[in-house]
Amino acid sequence: MALFLWVIVPYLCFAVFIVGHFWRYRYDKFGWTTRSSQLYENNLLRWGSPMFHFGMLGVLGGHIIGLVIPKVWTDALGISEHGYHIIALAGGIPAGLIALAGLVILVYRRRVTGPVFSATTKMDKVMYVFLAAAIVLGVWNTLASGLFHVGGEYNYREGVSLWFRGVWTFNPDADLMGEAPWGFQLHAMVAMVLFALWPFTRLVHVFSAPIGYLTRPYIVYRSRDERPGQGTGSRAPQRGWDKPTLQKK
Amino acid sequence: MKVMAQMSMVMNLDKCIGCHTCSVTCKQAWTNRAGMEYVWFNNVETRPGLGYPRTWQDQDEWKGGWELRRNGRLTLKSGNRLKKLASIFSNPKLPSIQHYYEPWSYDYETLLESPVTRNYPVARPYSLLSGKPMNVEWSGNWDDDLAGSGEHAVKDPMLKGIEDKVKFEFEQTFMFYLPRICEHCLNPACAASCPSGAIYKREEDGIVLVDQDKCRGWRMCVSGCPYKKVYFNHKTGKAEKCTFCYPRIEVGIPTVCAETCVGRLRYIGIMLYDADRVLDAASVEDDQDLYEAQVGCFLDPYDPEVQRAAEADGIPGDWIEAAKKSPVRRLIMDYRVALPLHPEYRTMPMVWYIPPLSPVVDVVKETGYDAEDRGNLFAAIDALRIPVEYLANLFTAGDVPTVDKVLRKMAAMRSFMRDINLGGDPDEEIAASVGMSAEDMYEMFRLMAIAKYDERYVIPTAHSEQAHGLEELATECAVGDYDQGSPFGEGSGQGALTPVAIENFNMLKERQTSDHDASVTGGSKRGRVNLLNWDGRGMPEGLFPKHPDDGPKQ
C-alpha cells in the first residue's frame, strides 16, 4: 500500500503534470490565461489576491528550503535544529496564514459576487477544493506539529524531505512517508492530486510569470510574416478536423 | 534614419453627425460575441462629456500613458517595470465594469411565451454578467447629446481650469462629437505595459495587435493605454483591441468604421516616419511642444533622400507612392489642419482630428451675422475662447494658438469657397491671410468636402508572397461558396477563393458607378449569386435554379 501511495502515485501525478502541460501548451495556448475577474469586482480582490499570491510565494520559498535543502547543509552552516525550527516557523506561519486569509477572501468573493460566481467553471471548483485542502493541511501541520507538538514531535526534514528528494533521484523510500503523521500524509496526497489537476486548470498561469518583462525592450515589433507559412494571423489556419477553439467550452 | 510606414487615419470632426453608424458596424464586425458585450473598438462621444469609459481622460486618476521623469527619461506613468510586476495580482488602476457599463439583455422569452393576457407582458432587463434581473442605470453614451449635462458633462476632466467659463444653459452651450478608435500609436503604452510581450506593433504598417495566444490576461495594457482602447474579454480572459481592420487593410480596402461612415469624414493613408526620432520626440520637455515634435518625426515621401532610405529599409515602391498620395499626410503635413488627440500622453497617437469649426459657426449664425464672412468668423474665434480652449485641451495639450490657426484656416476656406460658389473670383487674399496659396486652399477644400472614395482612402495592399495566408482566407468562412473541383468539399482548396471582402468591394463599386442592374454573379463564383451583393433590383441570373423545362436560356 505504501508503495502504491508514495511511489506509484507520485510518479503518475508527475507524469500527468508534465504531459498535461505539454499538451495544453500545444493545443490550447488560447486558453492559457489567468482568467482574471478583476473587471467584475475589485474591492475584495484588491486585498485577497495580493495576500494570497504573495503568501503563496512565501510558502513556495519555505517548501524549497524545507524539502530541497538537506539537513546536513544547514548543520554545516552551524544552524542548530532549534534555530532552524524557529526560522521556519517565523517565516512559514505568517506566509501560510496570509495565503489562507487571502484564499478565504477570494473564495468568499467568488461565491457572493454574482458575475464572478457565474464565471466559475466546474474545473475551478474542483481545483479550489484541493487547493484549499492543501493549504489548510499545510498550515495545520506547521501549527500542530511545529508549534504545539500535537501527537508528538515530528521532524519532517528526517522523513518527508528525504522521501521527496528520493522521488527526484528515482529512489523514493515509501516507508518514510508511511511513518509520517497523518497530517503530512494527507497534505502530500492532496498536493499530488493538485499537481495532476494543475495543467487542466487556470493554475497554468503560474508558468507564465512574466519575468522577461524586466529585460525586454518596451515596444515589441513583429513582422506579419514572422512565422513563414502561417500567414498573417498569429494562429495557423485551422484545418477542417481541428475543433474551433472559440466554441470550446 | 530608420524609415517605417504607419497606417493612419484623420477624422474631420466638423462632419460628424454623431449617428454611431461606425460604432455599430464595427461592433457587428468584430465585437459581437460573448465576453465583449461592453467593448466598443469604435465609440463616439459627445464633447463636453464623460467619454467611454467614464472620465478616461483623467490621467491623474487612471495613470495611463507615459510620463517624463525628472531625469529626462520616459517611463510609464503607472510606474516602472518592477512596480508593474508587483501590482500584477491586482491592477490598482483597472477600470471596473461600472466605469464602462454592465451589459444586459432582455428576457424576450416572456414576450414569446406569454399567454393571452389583459396587460402587455414586459421583457425585463437582466445582466449578462450575473444572469440576474437588473436595473439599467448607465451605459455607453448615456450622456449623448449633452443629456443630463448638468450632472455629467460638468464632470468632464477636460473642463478643468475652464469650468467657470463653460455654460450648460441650453442657448449658450456648445458641443461636438468625437469618434474614437485605437490610435495605433508610434510609442504604444499598451505594448510597453504588457508583461507577456503579447502586444506588438507590426513592422510593415504599424498596426498594434494583441497576440491572442501569447496574452495571459495580466490586464496591464488596459490600464496602460491612456485612451482606454484595450478591453478585457471577460469570457476568454484575454485582452482585445481595435485591429485597424487589418484583414481589410491588407487587401487595400478601408476599415469598417471608415467604409460605413455616414459623414464620409474619415481618411486613411500611409505616413512615413523616422523610427529613430520617436523616442526623442516623445521625450520633449514641454507638453505643448509634443505636436510639433511628432510632426517632426514624419518624413516627406517626395524627398529623394527619404525615398532612398525607405527603399533601403525595405519599404516597397508602391507604398512610397501611396505615401505621396496619402490624404492623411496632406491634412497633417501639407495643410496642417489635423491635430493629434491628447499628445500629452506621449504615446504618439496616429489617428488625428480636424477640430470642428461648427461650434463657432453656430454662435455666429445665432447672432444673426453672416457666418461665412471671414471677418466675422475670425472675430468669433477670438471672442469664443471657451470652445477654443476646450479644443486645445483635447488636441494640443492646451496650446490655444495652434488650434486657433487651424480654425482660422477652416474659416478662411469657408469664405473663400463662398466667393467661388457665388460665381465670383477666388480671393487670393483670403488664402494668404492664413498663409496658404489659393490653389492649396482649393485643393484642401476638395479633399475635405468632395473627395471621392479613392481619394479618401489610399491604401496600398500588403506585400505578401503568401497571399493565400491572408487572414480572411485563413478563416474557414467561405460564405456560400464552393469550388466544384475541391477534393474535400466546401471551403477546401482555399487557394482558389476570392476573399469575400474583395468581391463585395468590386461589386459595390460596379453598382455605384453604373446605372443598369449590376451583375451580382461575377467573380470566381460562376453562376452563383452572392446575396450580400444583391440590392433587390431585378432577378439576377442564377438566383433560382433553372427550371428543367426551360432549356438553355442565353
Ligand code: SF4
Ligand atoms: S491607443 Fe491603441 S496603440 Fe495607443 S496605447 Fe492605446 S491601445 Fe495602444
Ligand code: SF4
Ligand atoms: S459614422 Fe461617421 S458621422 Fe456617424 S458617428 Fe461615426 S464618424 Fe460620425
